[in-house]
Amino acid sequence: MKIKIKNLSFTYARTTKVVLTNLNAEIKEGTVNVVLGLNGSGKTTLIRLLAGLYKPDEGDIFYDAKRLTSIPIKERSKIFAYVSQHSVSTDDILVKDFLTFGFVNSLKFYESPSKEQIAKVTAIANKMQIEKLLNKNLGELSGGEKQIVSIAACLLQNTPILLLDEPTSALDLKNQNLVLSLLRDIAKEGKTVILSSHNPNHSLFLNSNVILLNNGKIEMFDESNKVVQIDILRKIYGNNLCLSSDLAYKEVSFKN
Amino acid sequence: MNKKTIIVLITSILAFAIIFIAALLIGRYPISIDDFFNAVFTSDAEYQIERSVILNLRLPRTIMAGLAGIGLSLSGLLYQEIFQNKLVSPDLLGVSTGASVGASIAIVLGLSSIFISFLAFIVGIITVMLTVLIAKLFKNGSSTILLLSGIIVAGFMSSILSYIKYLANPETTLASITYWMMGSFENSTMNQIYILFPVILISTIILLVLSWRINIVSLGKEEAQTKGINYKYYRYLIIFIATLLTSSVVAFNGTISWIGLVIPHIVRLMVGRNTRRTIPLCITFGGVFMIIVDILSRSFTDSEIPLSAVTGLFGTVIFVAILLYRRRTFDEN
Numbered sequence: 037m038k039i040k041i042k043n044l045s046f047t048y049a050r051t052t053k054v055v056l057t058n059l060n061a062e063i064k065e066g067t068v069n070v071v072l073g074l075n076g077s078g079k080t081t082l083i084r085l086l087a088g089l090y091k092p093d094e095g096d097i098f099y100d101a102k103r104l105t106s107i108p109i110k111e112r113s114k115i116f117a118y119v120s121q122h123s124v125s126t127d128d129i130l131v132k133d134f135l136t137f138g139f140v141n142s143l144k145f146y147e148s149p150s151k152e153q154i155a156k157v158t159a160i161a162n163k164m165q166i167e168k169l170l171n172k173n174l175g176e177l178s179g180g181e182k183q184i185v186s187i188a189a190c191l192l193q194n195t196p197i198l199l200l201d202e203p204t205s206a207l208d209l210k211n212q213n214l215v216l217s218l219l220r221d222i223a224k225e226g227k228t229v230i231l232s233s234h235n236p237n238h239s240l241f242l243n244s245n246v247i248l249l250n251n252g253k254i255e256m257f258d259e260s261n262k263v264v265q266i267d268i269l270r271k272i273y274g275n276n277l278c279l280s281s282d283l284a285y286k287e288v289s290f291k292n
Numbered sequence: 293m294n295k296k297t298i299i300v301l302i303t304s305i306l307a308f309a310i311i312f313i314a315a316l317l318i319g320r321y322p323i324s325i326d327d328f329f330n331a332v333f334t335s336d337a338e339y340q341i342e343r344s345v346i347l348n349l350r351l352p353r354t355i356m357a358g359l360a361g362i363g364l365s366l367s368g369l370l371y372q373e374i375f376q377n378k379l380v381s382p383d384l385l386g387v388s389t390g391a392s393v394g395a396s397i398a399i400v401l402g403l404s405s406i407f408i409s410f411l412a413f414i415v416g417i418i419t420v421m422l423t424v425l426i427a428k429l430f431k432n433g434s435s436t437i438l439l440l441s442g443i444i445v446a447g448f449m450s451s452i453l454s455y456i457k458y459l460a461n462p463e464t465t466l467a468s469i470t471y472w473m474m475g476s477f478e479n480s481t482m483n484q485i486y487i488l489f490p491v492i493l494i495s496t497i498i499l500l501v502l503s504w505r506i507n508i509v510s511l512g513k514e515e516a517q518t519k520g521i522n523y524k525y526y527r528y529l530i531i532f533i534a535t536l537l538t539s540s541v542v543a544f545n546g547t548i549s550w551i552g553l554v555i556p557h558i559v560r561l562m563v564g565r566n567t568r569r570t571i572p573l574c575i576t577f578g579g580v581f582m583i584i585v586d587i588l589s590r591s592f593t594d595s596e597i598p599l600s601a602v603t604g605l606f607g608t609v610i611f612v613a614i615l616l617y618r619r620r621t622f623d624e625n
Binding site: 124126 | 514560564565
């Protein structure tokens with residue numbers, strides 16, 4: 037399923053600052069797309085618009101040929117799954133219970149998850165190596181574990197598209213590596229992934245497309261090896277930006 | 293449902309049955325089990341007094357206590373889930389204060405008890421509608437605004453209540469208002485139960501049917517919506533049911549504090565936070581707790597102790613115990 041962003045503009049209510057101005061882009065099926073940009077450049081706003089949590093002031097978002105605002109909420113949840121920056125808002129629900137919540141769009145109002153669906157939870161937990169967390173409360177998990185659990189919940193929703201708002205922001209290097217590797221594997225299965233990040237290296241690691249936002253406009257939308265160029269990034273992140281090869285010290289990163 | 297929940301559920305259903313029978317036996321006129329069976333299952337004239345005590349006095353108030361316990365614990369749980377706040381109780385959106393205003397107007401006007409209940413119910417519902425309406429003015433849709441609006445409207449209603457109390461005759465109507473607000477099952481009749489029972493039954497059935505789905509609504513707007521739930525619709529439905537439960541219970545029995553706060557906490561502590569498990573248990577635990585409170589309120593002293601005094605006494609002690617227990621588990625983590 038492809039996503040088309042057409043003339044998209046957005047301003048927060050009761051403010052005059054335009055957050056996003058006339059965005060146009062076409063996101064192809066089965067690609068990973070990293071939204072890069074400074075704080076306040078509109079990354080989160082764009083992801084939330086794509087998730088239908090905000091209504092555009094102008095322009096439209098299309099999932100295939102369907103206008104997002106005309107897709108009913110239940111249908112939307114079968115098209116995309118969304119993870120917010122805070123990953124989960126509650127802390128006293130068991131992980132295994134939380135993971136079943138993604139099935140709600142396939143169940144009638146009086147139904148609860150079937151045995152097959154509960155088996156799927158166990159299967160995905162094994163696959164993502166979080167089976168030890170299943171009987172814990174969400175509040176007992178570390179930031180990284182929470183993030184992985186919320187991605188697992190997204191996958192159980194079984195949508196062709198995943199929208200993730202800064203999934204690595206709260207994570208240490210090890211967990212960043214884990215989450216990014218996971219997203220790369222997911223994309224290999226043909227799903228479309230759109231995530232926002234503060235780190236241009238992530239897009240290189242994922243070998244993804246980059247949507248580079250600058251002051252609410254798309255500065256560039258291309259493959260990461262074309263966007264993550266020192267002269268392009270300096271326009272956004274400032275002139276002190278340099279390549280690791282130009283550094284006097286050795287920088288750490290993770291292997292591809 | 294897991295094994296633990298099923299065990300707790302079956303145990304509490306048995307406890308419900310035992311406490312229910314016990315409530316018919318215990319009181320200022322004690323009845324032995326033999327006399328109980330003779331009075332209920334035979335038409336022997338010798339047991340006429342026992343029969344009358346059981347069927348006319350104790351049965352209506354025990355059923356009423358059970359229904360009130362179920363209604364208040366369920367609505368407490370619903371409010372806590374929807375507002376994602378474990379410290380809210382059923383009167384959050386002003387329903388109890390509103391009902392008190394309705395009842396006190398009826399008392400001051402000298403209306404009969406059925407009109408007291410009717411006005412209490414109506415004003416209780418109107419108060420919640422007012423709360424929702426004021427929250428809507430902010431066009432924000434967040435639960436915090438609704439909560440704030442509830443505090444504002446409850447404040448408004450309680451000042452009206454003060455005014456009515458000020459106007460009331462201190463010897464007669466003021467005493468009645470104060471007594472009404474402390475809650476009692478003393479004047480329960482089967483006719484009241486015929487009205488209340490269907491309300492509680494239908495609400496309970498709806499909640500049991502939706503019990504799993506309420507989990508997702510309680511995640512909040514964003515998460516519920518992206519998982520495919522029509523959040524607004526379900527939130528208003530649940531607020532409506534919770535309000536209906538509280539206002540119909542309060543209308544007949546006066547305000548009863550603490551139970552809506554304490555029972556959901558006890559239940560969550562036992563089986564965790566999952567409405568598929570907590571809703572059925574709130575029904576049994578709420579009923580049992582309220583019947584015990586009623587037994588205590590009518591057998592501790594020669595005169596009846598108001599319900600809120602008993603629920604408050606036990607509620608606060610139990611609540612401190614829960615918080616202490618929770619603190620211990622928090623420390624261990």
